[in-house]
Amino acid sequence: MLTVLVFLPLLVAGVLLLAPRAVPDRACVPVWLAAALAELVLVVIIWAGFDPGGGIQYAQRARWIPGAGVGYHVGVDGLSLPLAALTCVLFLAAAVHSLRRGTAATATATGGGPPRARAWAALFLFLQTVSLGLFTALDLILFFVFFDLSIVGMYFVIAGWGHGERARAAALKFFLYTFTGSLALLLGFIGLYLAAEPHTFDLTDLAREDPLAGRGAHAALVLLAIGLGLAIKTPTVPFHTWLPPAHTDAPAAGSAILAGILLKMGTYGFVRIAMPLLPGVWRQYALVFVVLGALSAVYGALVALGQTDVKRMIAYTSVNHMGYVLLALGAAGILTGTDDRARALAVTGATVQMVSHGLITGALFLLSGVLWDRAGGYRIADFSGLAGPAPRFAAVTAVGALAAIGLPGFSGFIAEFQIFTGSLGSQPVATAVALTGILITAALFLRALHRMLLGPTRLPGSVRTGGFTDLTPAETAATVPLLGLSLVIGIVPRFLLDVIEPAARALTGLVAR
Template identity: 35%
Template sequence: MLTALVAVPVIGALLAGFAGEGRGPRVIAALAMAVELGLCLALWLEAGPLFRIGGHGAWLAYESAAWIPRFGIDYQLALDGLSLPLLTLTAALGLVGVGASWTEIRERVAFFHANLLFALAGTVGVFLATDLFLFFVFWEVMLVPMYFLIGIWGHEGRTYAAIKFFIFTQASGLLMLVSILALAFLHADAAGGFSFDYFDLLDLDIGAPLATWLMLGFFVAFMVKLPAVPLHSWLPDAHTAAPTAGSIILAAILLKTGAYGLIRFTVPLFPEAALAFAPVAMALGAASIVYGALLAFVQDDLKRLIACTSISHLGFVLLGVFAWNPWALQGALMQMIAHGVSTGALFLLAGALQERLHTRDMAAMGGLAARAPVLAGFGLFFAVASLGMPGTGNFLGEFLALLGAWQASPLWTAISAAGLVGAAIYALILVQRSFHGEPPADLRPADFDTREIAMMGALAVALLWLGLYPQPVFDLAEPVFATLLTETRP
C-alpha cells in the first residue's frame, strides 16, 4: 500500500505527460489524485494495530527492501499517525490543484500536469521515507517540478521567482545532505557499517558540539521550506508568480514538509541539541508570526497578501514544535492541516479572480459581494477561518500551539498572541477591499461555476469538520507524539 501511494502519482504523471494536449492530461491527473485520496481514506478506515520498528515509534505500516546495500541504503517507507493526515491533505489538495488548472492552463497542458503530479509524488515520498538517503531523494524530486511550474506557467517575474525558489531550497537542502552523510559516517564508526536507516540513527550517541552543528543542517533546510524569518524571502515572489495550482500545492502541501521534517527528524535525531536550541527557535516562530502579519498589512497584490499570511500562520507551527509538549505538538499538526485547507482555498479564490479580472490588485476590485455573491461568500468564510474563528480548524491549531507554548515560554507566547490581532486586521482588509466598497464601472465578473463551488464547498466542510470534530486527528497522532516525547525526554 505504501509503495502504491508513491506509484500512483508517478504513473499518473507519466500517462499525463504522453497524453497529448486537450482534456486527456487533465482527466488522467484528476483520476490519479482521486485514486490517491481513496487510498489515503482506506488507510484511515483500516488502520491496523500499532507496532514498533527498531524499538521505536507507534507505526501503522512499514515496507523495506535492500536498495544499495554496500552503503547501507534501503528502500524504506513507514506510515504513522503523523504522516497519514498529511498524506490525506496532499491527495485532497492535489485534486483541488488539478481542478483549479482546468481552464487556466491552455499551453503545454500535458507537461504541466506531469510536473504537478511529480511534485506531489515527491511530497508523498517525503512523508513516508524512513531511510534518510531516500528521504533526500524525494526532497529533491519535489523541487524540480515546482521550479518548472513557476518558471514556465507563472505570471510576471516568474523566471526570477523560480530561480530564487530553487536557490533557497537547493542550498539549504545541501546543508541537510551534509548532516545526513555525517550521520551515516558516525554510524559506520560506531557499528562498523554505513546506515541511513532512521531507526538506527535514532540510537546514535553524538557529542554535544557536533550534534548542534548537524541539527542546524536539518533545521535550516526545514526552516527555509516552512518558511520562517529570516529565511522567508523567496515565498512571496514564488506565490505571486506561480500559477494557481502551483500556489495551492506550494502553500497547502510543500510548506508542510518543512514542519514535518522538524517533528520527524530535527528533534528526535538530536534531542538534547534541539531542545537546548528551543528558545531561539521559539523566538524565530514569534518573529515570523508578527512580521508575517506586518508584511500582509502593506500588500496590494491579493496573492502576495495571502502568501505573507502563510509566514505568520506557520510561525505558530514552529512555536509549537519547539515547545515540544503534547498540547503544542497537537496544535502544530492541526495548524498544518487547517492552514493547508484554508490557504489552498484562498489561493483558489485569488486564481479565479485573476482569471476573471486579469489583475490581482485589490484596488481594482471592490463590490464583488453584489456582483459575484457566491464567490464573495466563500471568500468571506475562508478569510474569517484564516484569522482563527472558533469552529474552524485554524482556531484549534493556534489555540493549542499557544497553550502548549505558554508552558515552555510565556514571553514568546505573549508576543505571538499579538499575531492573532494582526490576522484579524489583514483578513478584514482582504474582505473589505476585494468584496465591498464601490466597484469599478466595468467590473462584471462571472460568479463561481459548479466546478468551483464543489471544490470550495468541500474545503469549507473539511475546515468545519476539523474545527468541530477534531478527535480523529488527535487520536491518530497521540501515540506518535507520546512516543516522541518519551524518547526525547532528557
C-alpha cells in the same frame, strides 16, 4: 500499499507523457482527476486500517543501495498520515480546479483548462508522488530525494505557467534559495550517517540509537545544517524572502500546492528528523526555535498587513502560520516548567496546524486565482464590491478568510488553541508575543474583505467584457470541500486528534530522553 500510494501518480504521469499525440491534451486533466480520486480512496483505506496506538504502520523496507547505507523504507504514523491525507485532498482540489474553462488571462488554444494540459497534469502528478514519498519516507536519503525533486517540480510549475517574465525570475530565486537549504540538509544528514555505528541513513535506526547523544559541537553543527535546510523550506524569518515572489507569480494551483504541501515539508522535517534524531541538542537550542517561531509569527503578520497585493498578503500569512508551528515545536523541547501533556499538546497543535493551514491557504490561493483569471491582477486597491457581481465568490472567500483568522468552529482554532496552551507553560513571553500575530492577521483579513468584497462595485479595466463572473462549478468544487473539511475538523476534531495524539506523545518522549 504505501508504495502503490506513492508511485501511482508517477506511473500515470509517465503514461500521459508517453501517450501518442493522437490522445488530445483535453483528455489529460480528466485522467489526472481520476488518478487523484483513486489516491484519495487509497489514503482513506489506509486511514481506516490505521491503529492510532500502533506506531509506524504499513512499513515497507527493502535494500536499495546497501553499499552506501541507503534503504527504501516507507511507513506512516500519526504525524505523517494526516499530511499524506492532506496531500491527496489538496492535489484532488488542484485537479478539479484545472477543469475550469480557459478565461481571459489564460486564453488557450486547447479550448479549456490550462495551456499545455499534458505537461501540466504530468507535473502535478509527479509532485504528488514526490510529496507523498516525502511524508512516508523513513530513510534520510529517500527523504532527501523527494525533498529535492519537490523543488525541481515546483520550479517548472512557476517558470512554465507563472505570470510572465517575472515568474521566471521568481522561479529561479525559489530554486536557488531552497536548493541551498536542501544541500545544508544533505550535509546534516551525512553528519548523522557518519556518527551512527554501523553507518546508516535509516530514520528508525537512527532514532533508536541517538548517535549524537553527548557529542556537543558535532551535534550542534548537524542541527545547524538540518535546521537551516528546514527553516528555508518552512520558511521562517529571516529565510523567507523567496516565498512572496514565488507565490505571487505562480499559477493559482501551483501556489496552493506550494503553500499547502511544500511548506509542510519543512515543518514535517522538524518533527520527523530534527526532534527525534537530535533530542539532546534540540533541547539545548529549543529556545532559538521558539524565538524564531514567535518572530516569524509577528513579522509575517506585520508584513502581510502592509501588502497591497492579495497573493503576497496570503503568502506572508503563511510565514505567520508556520511561525506558530515552530513556536510549538521549540516549546516541546523545553522541559522546565511544563509536563509531558503540555508538550504533547503543543506537538499535536503543530501537526493540526500543518493540516489546517494546508486546507485553508490552499483554498485561499485557489480563490485568488479567480481574480487573475477574470482581471489579470491581484491588487487589493483595484477591486471593490465584488459581492455584487460574484456573490458566491464573496461568500466562499469570506469563509476562507475567517477560517484563516482562527475563528472557533474551524480547524485553525483547534490548532492555535492547542499550540498556545501547550507553549504557555514554559514560554509565556514568546507565546504572548506570538498571540499578537492573531490579532494582526484578523485585522488584515477583515480589512481586505471589507475593501474588496463590500462597497460599490469597481473593477479594473482589464476585466473582459461580460464583467466579473462568479465562481464556476469547477472552481466551487475545488474550494468549498477544502473549507468544509476545515469546518469538520473544527467541529468534530476527534477523528484527527486520535491519530495525532499518540504519535505526539511518542515524539515528546523521544525528545525528553
